[in-house]
Amino acid sequence: MRALLVVNPKATTTTERSRDVLVRALGSQLELTVEYTRKRGHAASLARAAAESGVDLVVSLGGDGTVNEVVNGLMTAGHVLTSPGTSPAFRLPALAVVPGGSTNVFARALGLPRDWVEGTGVILDGLRSGRHRVIGLGRADDRYFTFTAGLGLDAAVTRRVEQARLRGRTSTPALYVRSLIGQVLSGEDRKAPPLSIERPGEETELGLGTVIIQNTAPWTYVGDRPINPNPQASFDRGLDVLAVRSLGVATTTRTVTQMSLRHAEPRGRNLLRLHDQAEFTVVAARPQSFQLDGDYLGERQKVHFLSVPEALRVIC
Template sequence: MRAVLVVNPKATTTSERSRDVLVRALRSQVDLSVRYTRRRGHATDLAREAAQEGVDLVVTLGGDGTVNEVVNGLMTADPPTIRTGGSPAERLPALATVPGGSTNVFARALGLPREWADGTSMILEGLRLGRSRTIGLGRADDRYFTFCAGFGLDAAVINRVEQARRRGRVSSPSLYFRSTLSHYFLGSHRRHPAISLERPGEPAEGELGTVIIQNTAPWTYLGDREVNPNPEASFDLGLDVMALRQLRVASTTRTVTQLLSRHPDPRGKQVLRLHDLDEFTLVSARPQAFQLDGDYLGERHKVRFTSVSGALRVIC
């Protein structure tokens, strides 16, 4: 089996020594080539090249941003002619994800342990046993995502956190909490919601303040605690949505409290939840912050979302 390991050398929870251990472990089972990312977006190019070379497996070592780039490289590759027949997922290399970031939502949603060493052991066992599953992905315009997207408040908070990290701050739950409070009270147009959700054959849902989209559960983690606006979201179904119609202090506080409870089930007059959607479009009268898989992508007036079933094989 030919495999490529795509390494983000800036991965927050691994060292050069641990990378060497991982490489030796993988080489005990596969014919491995190691490729390092050098810039943002480089993992997409490396994964696309690997798929077009006809490798059987692409392994990532990094966080959710690295996984997202690799998935987009695989999904936009032209597979070689030797990979014919079967489903689209079977014509692409399989994906294995070694957790190396600060949160690793995608790997943990697949059932992998949080630590890279334990995750590696589980992946090696999956390779020995031929264990894999096929998952669906989300797509926002022309870009794929694995577990979540955001339009509005949560994306703006991610932007603030990324700016703080570039100034040397460490990613932590407290940093996200402070960034959320700061944007909510100082940076948002919370009294004038501007987002509409449009679905084929359905009335538009208007005056939304922020929208969270999930392709699986959970949406994210605070340490070991799952944060789950849409607990029924699944890699095997369409996309789930939770939106807040207003960002008033009382209703928003109540929703956040529900999200952080032991059995989250956010409800209320200001909460819109939709399950297992094939497609929808978000439109805003003013530009909104936009993120995919925890990666801030700027501001948009409009984004079309679609569910892509049976898109990719993963080792887990």
């Protein structure tokens, strides 16, 4: 079996020595090529080229950002875009994920171990037994995502965290909490919520302050604690949405508290919930922060979202 291992050398939970061990373990079972990413977007290019060359498996070693790039590379491979008939999941190489980031939401949502050694063992066992899972993806305009997307407050917090990391801060739950508090207290968009959701055949939902889209549950983790605004979200169904109408300090604090409690589903008149959505568009009255799979992607005023069922085979 031909395989490509895409390595993010900046992955936070692995070392050069541990990566060498991983390469030897995978190389004992596979005809393995190893590529190291050099810049943003490189993982997507590597995965796309691998798919177009006919490899059987692409393994991602890194965090959720690396996984997102690999998935986008696979899903935009030339033969996937042009071949009719069967779903992309059975025209593409399978995907395997070795968790190497700080949070690893996608891998954990699949039930994979957080430890890269145990995760490698699961991959090898899955390859020997032929075990895989077919999952759906989300698409935002022309880019795919695996577990989440967001506009407004959610993405603005992601922007603050990324800015702090560029200044040398370590990604920790405390950093996210401080970033959230700082963004809420900034008062941006509190008086005139700028977002709306348009759905085919439905009335437009107006006056939304932030929109969280999930392709699976949980939305993220704070340490070991899953955060679940849309607990029914699943790789096997359409997209789920939680939108917050008002970003007042009291209402936002209440919603965040509900989200952080185990087995608690956020509720209230301030919230809009949509389940198992195939397609919708988020429109903003003014540019809003935008994130996919925890990566800040700048500002947008309109994003079209689509559920892509049975898109990818994952070894898990």
